[in-house]
Amino acid sequence: MQSLDRAHCEQLDRDDPLAFARDRFHLPEGVVYLDGNSLGALPKATAAHVDQVIRRQWGDDLITGWNTHGWVDLPKRLGAKLAPLIGASEDEVAVCDSTSLNVFKLLSAALSLRPKRKIILSDIGNFPTDLYMAQGLAQLLGRDHRLELVRPEQVLDRIHDDVAIVMLTDVDYRTGRRHDMAAINARARDVGALTLWDLAHSAGAMPVELDRHGCDFAVGCGYKYLNGGPGAPAFLYVARRWLGAAQQPLFGWFGHAQPFDFDTAYRPRDGIERYLVGTPSVIGMAALQCGLETFDGIDLGQLRAKSLALGDLMIRLVAQECGGTGLGLASPADGRQRGSQVSYGHNHGYPIMQALIARRVIGDFRAPDLLRFGFTPLYLRYQDIWDAVAVLKTVLAQEEWRRPEFNRRAAVT
């Protein structure tokens, strides 16, 4: 195979049909940001819009903003805006709370639909907070419910008629490996189990087809590929067939049929809004709205094609530039089985990542040994991948990671 150089990458950028989207973001000079799968970059529109919401809507219009600026409808309006990114209908999605809390709501709803089944099935690669929420719910219920964990490749075979719900993250947060959503849904449907998909590393990174694949429930994160800002509100999806049938136990006034009647008895709303709980974060939603608008006019097929091309390029460049340095590809080489990231194992993964960050190539580290590089197609260039690999090559060749300052653990790694 022909050796690649930076000029080749620059040519790919000139040919990139999504190159225009980079201008929608504020990106610090000299940084190669490969951590949009942990916290998306700042859209240029966000600060001004949030400022407007704070100064004009809240500051000038005070309490009347709930009506005059439609704050009260934000969870549903942003859900409708998000729906096309995940292959859902507008009435199946709401933006609210955190991913963790949304997992709790939807697991509870699913268990209420399968009262005789006790097993929540997941895999050991699922993101821990999803597993924790399942453990907390099972313990609270105290009726023999349990979370059963298998290896990712064992999931399909383990789906039997004792399983109430299969809870999986579509794209593994460490390796980027994708589950076969269609096959798992089909198998679950055959045995009467339900499915709950966590789209934290999917939504905004590639097209997702929740409706077409027959998913039952889904959750996802607003602050990764959706660019909603640190701790942005999350989202949830309930397939239309369950909207009326299922109920969740976090009865809050924003999920009440008539919240401003101030009844003492709870009656859920009809649609997706029964999954709302407390008063929604208007300022957080304002920022997320700008994140969602970075997808305006974006072709999701092109988004996926670029995401895979960036990953393929990274894999090829690391092989070309960093051979024999102890990096082991931890992600599927076949793009069809991979999300929008590439991870490498290395015995010194933690300090290597710190050394990269010191040189302004920002990825992240995931225990036990993974260097994780995420690709956000809206703002990453092919030349950025070249530059990142060049820095990685230097860090490894010069063993920069041996410096003491790169071997101290920070609170968030």
Next chain:
Amino acid sequence: MQSLDRAHCEQLDRDDPLAFARDRFHLPEGVVYLDGNSLGALPKATAAHVDQVIRRQWGDDLITGWNTHGWVDLPKRLGAKLAPLIGASEDEVAVCDSTSLNVFKLLSAALSLRPKRKIILSDIGNFPTDLYMAQGLAQLLGRDHRLELVRPEQVLDRIHDDVAIVMLTDVDYRTGRRHDMAAINARARDVGALTLWDLAHSAGAMPVELDRHGCDFAVGCGYKYLNGGPGAPAFLYVARRWLGAAQQPLFGWFGHAQPFDFDTAYRPRDGIERYLVGTPSVIGMAALQCGLETFDGIDLGQLRAKSLALGDLMIRLVAQECGGTGLGLASPADGRQRGSQVSYGHNHGYPIMQALIARRVIGDFRAPDLLRFGFTPLYLRYQDIWDAVAVLKTVLAQEEWRRPEFNRRAAVT
């Protein structure tokens, strides 16, 4: 009693030791804002601080902000900042999620401490979302737990040894009537019941003494008297004696002892942070921080004194100016039994409030017939009360509330 006039009110403002605090807020010209108990006014510092967090912390520093800007500690840092306002120690308070969700967490924790008791006791005047969360929890548990509601004045007598937890809002959201926190805690302690206090209409409006009164648990709201902005994060309090003993069931990664170990099994943190769930809203917390800073250097005794003086003035002026107009005082006339609001019943309460708002006197309406006026001592003047009552007098005398546009219900009332 001598008749009061506007000049008298202006003199009260000149003598007000808290008058300086009004300058900490952006208040729209010509508005008398008597709804800070529903949504606090915008602190002048908020927009610039949030802009800084968005542009500099998120925009420039990206994922590294979790460490470099201490985002990861915001729930605890803001909790510590809030603690003195509610008579708590710094390690007993965290800022997180919504009031509703925090009620769920603390009710669950309390029930786990009293496993043989099935009754959650509350009153029919409690804010509905608290009641809903209790109903949802009881239904989820399915083990004969139930929410029992009595009239507010019956609470004390109903606390027996079958009650697991007494859940009350300190200040009634409709009438402003206060419960006797010390007496109820004492009675609960005598029979082995626990207490959960909702401080939505107390925190920031008056001193609260959670520790001194022996409260077990408390929650409260960030967007009312704490001026955190629409949908601001809420707070929760756990008395130190329960910090290690009690557990809540919403097991999220921010409540894990070692979140970045990514264990598959949940282990709670030691302190108040075990009540955290998902990733906290950094932008929402940034706004709330500015709200909390409006209390810097404020004497809470003076705050309470002014709050009561404003309420007493309102009651006296309404009696003087609006006699015979059908307004019935729905709040305790005795300030010691009242929070920081005064409410009036009127057969045409809804359109009267709309007419007031059209004339830029902003209070709110609460079903079935209440006009609600809240007093935020930090930014309200005595002359504002005069002006509000003058407008109320006009609206009633001219029957402005009969206009059709004031009789259409909006989404949020």
